[in-house]
Amino acid sequence: MRLTIAAGLALLPMAACNNNEAASNNGAGTASAQLATNTAASAPPPPAAAAPAPDLEGARVLIGEIYQPYLRGETPRTGNLYTPELAVAIARQSDGDTGLGYDPFCRCQDFENFRYTIQSVERRDNGGARAVISFTNLGESHRVTLLLDHRNDRWLVADIQEGSDSLLAGGRR
Structure with a gap:
């Protein structure tokens, strides 16, 4: 024991x-x-995910809203399609009696037998888009570039260019 x-x-x-x-x-x-x-507490936080780029299909829809009415013989309603900067540039170039004096989307005062083709829609570095549109109106061919911005969840036209002309810049660039 x-x-x-x-x-x-x-x-x-x-x-x-x-x-x-x-x-x-x-x-x-x-x-x-x-x-x-x-x-872990002292390590820097992981980088925030970048906001997703807006869908270019929305830019194509806007282009259709602009150009489809011409095919039906109608003038598009463009009142709220411009960025504020482009709206100011248009007002600055407008005459009190006749406004801008022409429709900047068709580069015309009259239209007939209108046809258009979207040549390309590409993303720009600023998150917007650059669209090239070819069209014929009254037998004349044109090629314009629409610079589009995506703001407040919608696409807006930031500039309309043809050759060296820029509506935002007030004529020639």
């Missing part, structure tokens, strides 16, 4: 040692977790 008690007493310091070791390991685990948390 003495031997059993003595053996039991001899094992107590080892059990205590193992408990201390476990506590020490738990402390080390906690310290490691704390270090990982502190490192």
Whole structure:
């Protein structure tokens, strides 16, 4: 019996040692977790995802809204299709009696036998689009470039260009 008690007493310091070791390991685990948390907290946040580029299909829809009425012999409603900057440029070039004096989309005052083709619609660096439109009107062929901006979830015309003419710049570029 003495031997059993003595053996039991001899094992107590080892059990205590193992408990201390476990506590020490738990402390080390906690310290490691704390270090990982502190490192993660001090790391810079991941870069924000860039806003998705607007769909170019919306730009094509706008072009259709502009040019489809000509095919039906109607003038398009263009009142709210311009960016504010282009609207100011048009007003600056307009005459009080006749306005701009011509329709900038068809480069005309009259239209007949109108046909158009969207040659291309490409994304611009600023998130807008550049559309090249070819059309014939009264037997004359034209090729215009529409610069489009995407603002407040809608596409707007920012400039109409033909050759070296720019409506935004007030004539020749």
